[in-house]
Amino acid sequence: MLRRLFQWLDERLGLTTIHDVVLDRKVPKVNWWFTLGSASLFLFLLQGITGVFLTVYYVPSPDHAYDSVQYIMNEVRFGWLIRGMHHWGANLMVLVVFIHMLRTFFYAAYKYPRELTWISGVVLLLATLGMGFTGYLLPWNQRAYWATTVGTEIPGTIPIIGPFITSVLRGGSELSALTLSRFYSVHIWFLPAVITVTIGLHLYLVIRLGISHIPDEND
Amino acid sequence: MPNSPSLTRRQFVTLVGAALSAFMGTLVGLPAIGYLLSPALERRERESWISLGPLDQYPLNQPTLFTFTRTKKHGWEKTVTSYGVYVLRTSPTQVRVFSNVCTHLSCRVRWDEEAREYICPCHDGHFAIDGAIISGPQPRPLDEYETKIEGGNLFILLREA
Numbered sequence: 001m002l003r004r005l006f007q008w009l010d011e012r013l014g015l016t017t018i019h020d021v022v023l024d025r026k027v028p029k030v031n032w033w034f035t036l037g038s039a040s041l042f043l044f045l046l047q048g049i050t051g052v053f054l055t056v057y058y059v060p061s062p063d064h065a066y067d068s069v070q071y072i073m074n075e076v077r078f079g080w081l082i083r084g085m086h087h088w089g090a091n092l093m094v095l096v097v098f099i100h101m102l103r104t105f106f107y108a109a110y111k112y113p114r115e116l117t118w119i120s121g122v123v124l125l126l127a128t129l130g131m132g133f134t135g136y137l138l139p140w141n142q143r144a145y146w147a148t149t150v151g152t153e154i155p156g157t158i159p160i161i162g163p164f165i166t167s168v169l170r171g172g173s174e175l176s177a178l179t180l181s182r183f184y185s186v187h188i189w190f191l192p193a194v195i196t197v198t199i200g201l202h203l204y205l206v207i208r209l210g211i212s213h214i215p216d217e218n219d
Numbered sequence: 220m221p222n223s224p225s226l227t228r229r230q231f232v233t234l235v236g237a238a239l240s241a242f243m244g245t246l247v248g249l250p251a252i253g254y255l256l257s258p259a260l261e262r263r264e265r266e267s268w269i270s271l272g273p274l275d276q277y278p279l280n281q282p283t284l285f286t287f288t289r290t291k292k293h294g295w296e297k298t299v300t301s302y303g304v305y306v307l308r309t310s311p312t313q314v315r316v317f318s319n320v321c322t323h324l325s326c327r328v329r330w331d332e333e334a335r336e337y338i339c340p341c342h343d344g345h346f347a348i349d350g351a352i353i354s355g356p357q358p359r360p361l362d363e364y365e366t367k368i369e370g371g372n373l374f375i376l377l378r379e380a
Contacts, residue, residue, distance in 0.1 A: 053254060057294065067295035075294075077257040078250035085247070 021207065028213035033107075036100035037206070040124075043093040044195065047131075050086040051188065058138070060184035062177045065140035090132055097128050108219070109212040117205040120198050127195045134187040140180060148183070149175055258294065263379075271316070271373040277308045282330045282337070282348060284319065289379070303327060304364065304375065305337070307348065316364040316375050317350045323357040337361065 059068045072079035110118035137148040156166035171178030282305040291298045303319040326341035337346040344355030364375035
């Protein structure tokens with residue numbers, strides 16, 4: 001019965017083909033460092049799911065942001081777990097994505113024909129850091145407030161256009177409700193959209209080009 | 220590596236992978252359901268005894284207004300509701316406590332000393348000293364609270380919706 005249902009679906013959706021192309025593709029003999037891309041993808045999905053759950057109670061307004069986070073941590077059942085996973089997942093994701101980049105660099109896997117994979121990876125790394133930067137403000141506590149004050153001050157040192165960039169980031173000359181809401185919007189809509197599309201491209205390239213082997217004495 | 224006739228290496232990896240995924244999924248998935256249902260599962264104290272102070276401070280046969288506030292918390296939001304009650308001491312040891320909320324459309328009634336009646340300013344409802352209807356559009360007498368006296372202090376039982 002199940003087999004027939006699967007066959008019916010497979011004939012129409014091409015599940016076996018997708019499986020063979022995506023998961024059963026040929027790879028050279030590699031080591032554990034090559035698992036970091038999958039780990040990054042897993043962490044991104046985990047961040048996405050826990051993030052969606054956090055929006056159930058979080059309110060991106062200066063009046064309620066801090067209190068709603070306290071509510072999640074102290075009163076919502078397993079709120080500490082959901083937020084804890086999001087918090088530590090974020091830390092881990094930056095680490096894993098960065099080591100993933102180092103592996104690609106030291107194994108020279110960015111060379112022909114994989115330049116676009118590398119470039120899309122750079123976009124993903126920057127977007128991940130952007131997620132960390134925008135997410136850091138959302139608890140709206142003293143640390144978040146001053147970290148963002150300093151963080152948005154830094155591009156202000158660029159000659160001529162610096163102050164303009166700072167006020168674009170802040171949505172005004174100083175940190176306010178506008179800063180919080182635009183950081184929130186970028187954190188849950190803009191950057192996740194960029195990351196999702198870029199992961200699509202990145203994975204397509206990985207599957208299309210295959211992965212490079214570990215360099216040996218002949219390279 | 221010797222071949223096991225019943226389980227190939229690939230089947231073993233698939234099985235262990237599936238089992239671990241199911242375990243982790245359950246470990247995180249069940250709390251996630253609790254997380255979503257959390258506010259609905261909260262139990263709220265519906266009844267509480269409110270202290271109105273020493274009974275002796277209330278004069279005999281003279282309705283006296285006592286006001287207090289109650290704070291309700293919904294997540295990160297607090298709602299403060301104010302209550303007003305008329306304390307009528309009918310004898311040194313007996314007391315009746317009425318809500319000052321008119322039973323018609325919930326305006327606040329006020330004790331009129333000259334008329335010796337509670338009067339609702341909204342639609343001219345009149346209540347007797349014991350809360351009974353005298354005239355007006357109200358459907359029932361003033362609501363009365365259950366009382367108790369402990370150690371000379373007066374308490375009323377507040378039931379919150």
